[in-house]
Amino acid sequence: MVVDVDQLDNSLVDIDVYTLTEYVSAKPLESNLEVLFTTTEHVSQQEEKPCAQLKCGENLKFPFARDSYSPVAVSILDDKELVSADAVTDTKRVVELTLDISALGDLHYDPGDTVAILPSNASKVVAQLLQRLDLTQQADSACHVRLAANCTKKSAKVPAHIPASTTPREIFTHCVALHSVPQKQFLSALASCTSDVRERAFLASLSSKQGAVHYQTLILERGLGLLDLLELCASCKPSLALLIEHLPRLLPRPYSISNSPLEGKQQLRIIYSIRARKPGVTTSMLEVKLKEQPARVFVYPRLQNAFHYTDLELPGNQILIAVGTGLAPFLGFLAHKELCQQQATGQTWLYVGAKTSQAMLKQQQLIAWQKSSVLQRLRMCYSRSSSDDEPKHVQELLEQDAEELVELLLLPKTILYVCADGAKISKSIDDCLRRCMQRVLHLDETEAVKRLKELRTQGKYREDVWL
Numbered sequence: 001m002v003v004d005v006d007q008l009d010n011s012l013v014d015i016d017v018y019t020l021t022e023y024v025s026a027k028p029l030e031s032n033l034e035v036l037f038t039t040t041e042h043v044s045q046q047e048e049k050p051c052a053q054l055k056c057g058e059n060l061k062f063p064f065a066r067d068s069y070s071p072v073a074v075s076i077l078d079d080k081e082l083v084s085a086d087a088v089t090d091t092k093r094v095v096e097l098t099l100d101i102s103a104l105g106d107l108h109y110d111p112g113d114t115v116a117i118l119p120s121n122a123s124k125v126v127a128q129l130l131q132r133l134d135l136t137q138q139a140d141s142a143c144h145v146r147l148a149a150n151c152t153k154k155s156a157k158v159p160a161h162i163p164a165s166t167t168p169r170e171i172f173t174h175c176v177a178l179h180s181v182p183q184k185q186f187l188s189a190l191a192s193c194t195s196d197v198r199e200r201a202f203l204a205s206l207s208s209k210q211g212a213v214h215y216q217t218l219i220l221e222r223g224l225g226l227l228d229l230l231e232l233c234a235s236c237k238p239s240l241a242l243l244i245e246h247l248p249r250l251l252p253r254p255y256s257i258s259n260s261p262l263e264g265k266q267q268l269r270i271i272y273s274i275r276a277r278k279p280g281v282t283t284s285m286l287e288v289k290l291k292e293q294p295a296r297v298f299v300y301p302r303l304q305n306a307f308h309y310t311d312l313e314l315p316g317n318q319i320l321i322a323v324g325t326g327l328a329p330f331l332g333f334l335a336h337k338e339l340c341q342q343q344a345t346g347q348t349w350l351y352v353g354a355k356t357s358q359a360m361l362k363q364q365q366l367i368a369w370q371k372s373s374v375l376q377r378l379r380m381c382y383s384r385s386s387s388d389d390e391p392k393h394v395q396e397l398l399e400q401d402a403e404e405l406v407e408l409l410l411l412p413k414t415i416l417y418v419c420a421d422g423a424k425i426s427k428s429i430d431d432c433l434r435r436c437m438q439r440v441l442h443l444d445e446t447e448a449v450k451r452l453k454e455l456r457t458q459g460k461y462r463e464d465v466w467l
């Protein structure tokens with residue numbers, strides 16, 4: 001039976017069921033940190049604050065940031081709902097944002113490049129956590145984190161993502177990932193600050209080697225995080241220092257640029273999808289930002305990799321394969337090709353799958369691009385289609401076109417791009433391409449795998465895997 005973990009409610013977890021009678025709890029980390037409230041100074045929450053990670057100085061690197069760029073606040077100029085959420089077909093709401101990037105200076109980018117957005121944790125969640133830690137009164141008091149006086153561990157350090165001077169609210173809002181997967185040592189540390197015997201035994205048992213099956217079920221499969229565990233264990237009261245020690249850094253999330261730089265204007269567009277149940281941290285934050293005035297987010301451009309449109313340097317053909325919001329970067333590719341059509345003379349084929357026709361991003365635009373010969377082939381399919389005659393997945397479309405597809409792919413100037421919002425889908429597309437190669441070129445499985453690997457090495461098969 002497949003259990004929809006998002007449907008499950010924490011109140012349905014009976015902690016006794018997951019508590020062993022015999023176990024040896026994981027050894028908790030020694031506590032190396034302490035938090036010192038420097039003054040009674042109350043840091044005002046009124047004005048717009050920079051993200052606290054920006055106060056950490058040069059020691060804190062932003063992953064994949066382009067040289068000489070650090071995160072800056074940019075305005076959201078416009079937001080457009082491209083797809084509305086639909087519970088019946090399990091379709092996610094999809095939103096297109098237009099960002100004013102003048103604060104990034106003269107940014108050069110290609111379609112397919114990505115920007116990173118700095119997330120923040122929801123204010124309601126942060127407030128609940130502060131309350132649990134009895135820090136509501138001191139939430140906005142200046143503090144600093146230092147090594148504990150009795151710390152003997154030579155390699156101990158204050159995490160680089162905690163600013164020298166900060167507040168508890170800032171730490172929880174901008175610096176630490178509250179929804180990360182709790183490690184066993186963290187569970188054991190949480191057990192040590194839990195007064196209720198049953199709750200303490202539950203956390204300790206979950207941290208133990210003997211409790212591996214329960215850890216797999218509750219933490220890895222069901223996705224219980226710190227906040228769920230606190231809800232289940234009302235007497236668990238960790239200290240701020242303990243949480244800083246165990247929670248990882250709240251990391252920026254990448255988003256693909258979905259427009260062409262040739263559109264001019266100091267603007268770029270990104271497209272995000274948001275889950276109806278258990279929405280993610282960044283996407284939830286973006287939804288809240290849309291209601292703010294002015295609506296601003298912290299953004300930086302990420303280093304370019306092979307996944308970008310190269311037709312102008314190397315006129316050729318592109319095979320684009322996308323599923324769901326994975327179409328976002330290709331909308332940029334196609335807009336770009338349209339704007340430089342005299343130079344871009346190659347073939348562009350797009351294979352794209354969505355749950356339903358309504359969930360297909362910019363369907364009318366795709367059809368218009370086909371009519372104006374920006375796209376030479378457009379194949380769309382819908383996984384929730386009720387018709388048995390129509391292909392439901394891009395893999396089926398690829399198999400149907402296998403002969404021509406492999407022929408085009410093997411031309412020296414063809415690049416195949418795959419973008420899907422999930423590693424499983426990318427793997428399944430890879431398997432499908434392998435089958436196409438096998439069939440058309442009469443190869444056995446090992447030879448076909450080798451050919452695909454060669455195509456990757458030659459830069460002819462490029463992938464963007466999102467989640």
Ligand SMILES: Cc1cc2nc3c(=O)[nH]c(=O)nc-3n(C[C@H](O)[C@H](O)[C@H](O)COP(=O)(O)OP(=O)(O)OC[C@H]3O[C@@H](n4cnc5c(N)ncnc54)[C@H](O)[C@@H]3O)c2cc1C
Nearest residue numbers: 253254255256271272273274275280281282283328465466
């Ligand atoms: C190179 C690259 C480019 C990307 N480009 C885009 C893009 O253009 N548009 C885009 O929407 N995303 C894109 N992503 C994914 C994006 O970076 C985030 O991972 C995504 O928006 C969820 O972020 P979050 O902080 O809201 O979720 P988190 O808080 O990180 O969510 C935790 C987990 O919930 C699940 N989850 C949350 N939201 C979703 C969702 N909407 N769909 C499926 N599972 C979800 C995931 O399993 C995720 O690991 C890209 C990722 C990479 C690596």
